[in-house]
Amino acid sequence: MVGYAQRMTPSRTSRSTARIVAVAMSALTGVTFASCGSVEDSLVSSRTSSAVPAESSSDVSTAEGQVVEVNRAQLHVPSGWDVTAPSKTERATLGTPVDSSGTSYGTGTFNADITLAGDTEELAEGRLNVAGSDAKRLENVEFGGQTFFHIRELHGGIDSLDTYGTVIDGSEVTVAWAFNAELATREEIDGYINQVMPSFKFED
Structure with missing residues (x-):
């Protein structure tokens, strides 16, 4: 991890973590309820690619981490991460x-449900219809053989939000990543995300 000239005090750390989680939950709510509307044709077209460079008894834990499952959608989370499932x-x-x-620089909110x-x-x-004015749709990416959209937002220049989503057999799967952009660089944020997203699976 790259060092930073200024670290947060414990009280600022708590506020930052709470803010990041709140941003992620807000984005997830938008994904869940946004199922109609339109977007301009100028959006970037889809492509298939790999990822960009970069405790619950119900989940399977291993020495290398654990598999987290939500309604048949699965992600493998490396050891050292804090998982609430x-x-x-x-x-x-x-x-x-x-x-x-x-200090934890960010969180991902992982959900799967009917849509x-x-x-x-x-x-x-x-999702774009309910996102902030600075929201930008990036090129689609593929994880586990499934195409995901990718939307990025930056709230106040502080909170960086990357939302990935897909629809599979009538279910939507979303992962909303929220990071403190004052602490983590874009390269570091992408690195964290890509420790997890390429492991995506959906059980039939």
């Missing part, structure tokens, strides 16, 4: 490892 049917929170000062969106494109359009 109440059950296999409830959303899970994936916290990045803390640094030497006890009103007809397909991934409709889900992406709905």
